[in-house]
Amino acid sequence: MEHLFATSIRRIQSIDLTFTRSLMDEIQWDARLICIKGARGVGKTTLMMQYIHRLLSRCQPHEVVYLSLDNLRFAELDLLEVVRTFVMHGGRYLFLDEVHRYPKWSVVIKNIYDDYPDLKIVFTGSSLLEILNARADLSRRAAVYSLQGLSFREYLNMTQGTSFAIVTLQDLLKNHIAIATGITAHVKPLQFFSSYLQHGYYPYFREQEELYFQRINEVLRLILEIELPQLRGVAPSAIPKLRRLLLAITESAPFIPNISKLSERAGLMRNTLVDYIRYLDEAGVTRSLHRDAKGITRLQKPDKLYLENTNLMFALSDTLPDSGGIRETFFLNQASYRRTVEYPETTDFVIDRKWFFEIGGKGKKGKQLPVSDTSYILADDLEIGFGRKIPLWLFGFLY
Numbered sequence: 316m317e318h319l320f321a322t323s324i325r326r327i328q329s330i331d332l333t334f335t336r337s338l339m340d341e342i343q344w345d346a347r348l349i350c351i352k353g354a355r356g357v358g359k360t361t362l363m364m365q366y367i368h369r370l371l372s373r374c375q376p377h378e379v380v381y382l383s384l385d386n387l388r389f390a391e392l393d394l395l396e397v398v399r400t401f402v403m404h405g406g407r408y409l410f411l412d413e414v415h416r417y418p419k420w421s422v423v424i425k426n427i428y429d430d431y432p433d434l435k436i437v438f439t440g441s442s443l444l445e446i447l448n449a450r451a452d453l454s455r456r457a458a459v460y461s462l463q464g465l466s467f468r469e470y471l472n473m474t475q476g477t478s479f480a481i482v483t484l485q486d487l488l489k490n491h492i493a494i495a496t497g498i499t500a501h502v503k504p505l506q507f508f509s510s511y512l513q514h515g516y517y518p519y520f521r522e523q524e525e526l527y528f529q530r531i532n533e534v535l536r537l538i539l540e541i542e543l544p545q546l547r548g549v550a551p552s553a554i555p556k557l558r559r560l561l562l563a564i565t566e567s568a569p570f571i572p573n574i575s576k577l578s579e580r581a582g583l584m585r586n587t588l589v590d591y592i593r594y595l596d597e598a599g600v601t602r603s604l605h606r607d608a609k610g611i612t613r614l615q616k617p618d619k620l621y622l623e624n625t626n627l628m629f630a631l632s633d634t635l636p637d638s639g640g641i642r643e644t645f646f647l648n649q650a651s652y653r654r655t656v657e658y659p660e661t662t663d664f665v666i667d668r669k670w671f672f673e674i675g676g677k678g679k680k681g682k683q684l685p686v687s688d689t690s691y692i693l694a695d696d697l698e699i700g701f702g703r704k705i706p707l708w709l710f711g712f713l714y
Contacts, residue, residue: 319388319397323381327371330364334473337481337714338362338462346458348428349437352444353462354599354623355534355542358518359439360412362462366437370408378407384417398427402434411438415546421453428456442599443546463652464516464624467508467711473518475502482712484654487705488670488691495699495709505698508708512641516626516648531630535561538598547594556581557591561622564601565631568640570620589616599623602647604658618658624648642674642695642707652714662690674707 339362342349353359360383367379380401384394394417398409409427414420420440428436442461468479479501482494498504507515514520514527517534539557543549549557559581564570578588595601603617621644622628628636628644643663650656650666659665662684664672670689673679677696684690690703697706 319382320377320380322386323379324376326381326383327364327367330361330368332365332368335365336362336462336465336469338460339366342366342460343458344437347432347435348424348453348457350444350453350457350459351437351439351462352442352459353439354442354464355538356517356519356531357462357464357599359462361518363410363412363437363439367408367410374407375405377405379410380406380408381410381412383412384420385413389417394423395426398431398434402431407434409434409436411436413440414438415440415444415542425453425456428453441542441546443542443594443597445546463648463714464626465511465518466649466652466714467504467511467515467708468714470511470515470711471502471504471507474507474515474521477502479712481714482709484650484666484670484713487709487712491700491705491709494712495706498709498712499698503698504706504708505696508711511711512625512645513629514626516624528630531626535600535627535631538600542598543594547597549591549594553581553583553587553591556583557595560592561595561600561631564620564622565628565636568621568628568637569604569643571618572616572620574616592617592620596623600627602644602651604647604656604664606658606660608655608657621647638695639675642693646672646674646693646707646710649710649713679704 336358344366351359351362364381367381370379382397401409414424417423424436424438427434465473468481471477472479479498487494514524517531519530520527539554544551560577574585574588578585581588583591592601592603596603600623602621602623604619604621605615606618625641625644628641646664647656650664655667657665657668659671662671663674670691671684671687672691672693673684674693675695677694679692679694684692692704693707693710694700694704695707697704700706
């Protein structure tokens with residue numbers, strides 16, 4: 316136990332406090348059981364550590380412990396016994412990282428929650444975690460939060476020392492000229508937008524930038540070879556086929572999948588392939604777009620398929636990705652955070668079945684847009700918009 320405490324203190328002391336994610340202030344930290352889900356590399360551990368720093372200002376060090384369950388020691392240690400010892404010595408706040416790496420994690424956490432009613436528990440895990448369908452249903456106990464990669468707004472705040480606030484969609488659509496004017500008075504967004512699209516989504520971009528794409532590919536390898544087989548039962552023999560699917564999406568994003576041809580080429584049953592695409596979505600690797608997101612069934616194929624973010628496009632492609640695909644991937648990634656984005660009949664996207672969008676370059680005309688006060692053109696390479704033409708970069712301020 317002494318070694319675990321020493322490791323906990325070292326990890327907490329080493330964390331960078333210069334920038335915190337907006338989710339920090341949204342989480343109800345007083346809840347007894349908190350789950351923070353997210354794809355690999357989006358910053359879950361850092362968020363947890365930064366909160367522990369805040370917590371230590373009002374409690375004693377021995378009352379807090381951080382345990383990473385991917386530590387090799389937990390191949391032998393009994394987590395229940397570790398927690399029992401922690402509580403006996405006055406422990407009050409338990410932080411568990413990478414819980415999906417521990418066998419029967421949901422049952423263990425339920426037991427800890429039930430056995431120690433005065434203990435507050437925060438745990439992080441893969442975006443593939445199934446809180447509801449796990450062996451021990453934690454959905455009624457846990458407050459669940461999802462962490463996405465950096466928004467363009469957060470990227471600017473992190474790199475330029477700005478403090479731009481989140482903009483609601485309604486405010487953005489109504490007051491985009493005033494909002495863009497206020498932002499450009501402090502920073503020139505187009506100066507940094509291209510860098511964000513290439514290497515600004517995952518917070519570790521500041522750690523040896525020249526190795527950024529290599530690290531993305533390593534994260535993808537871990538998702539495909541470890542998380543999908545462990546958490547979704549994907550057969551190891553299917554992993555090379557999923558790699559080929561990702562390359563196909565990269566080369567032709569947005570990818571319009573022909574499931575019959577893909578399943579034949581990959582040697583997979585149609586329903587199996589549709590399941591695997593859904594798993595890639597859940598893992599934060601791809602993002603599916605449907606005509607009717609509310610009516611989708613488990614066996615329904617997506618109408619379009621994108622990589623989850625633009626950084627993945629640059630990391631996986633041997634050539635410069637298509638500019639149209641980059642624009643659409645950026646919009647879908649930023650706009651679908653806590654909102655429903657669908658693929659309408661005549662335009663590029665519709666949000667919450669109300670606001671329609673056409674996306675293109677600075678000269679985009681929006682000829683396919685319905686004549687409506689809820690229709691907009693999103694233009695790249697535009698600093699400040701006018702009328703119903705809005706700068707694309709501004710949608711990076713939605714979270």
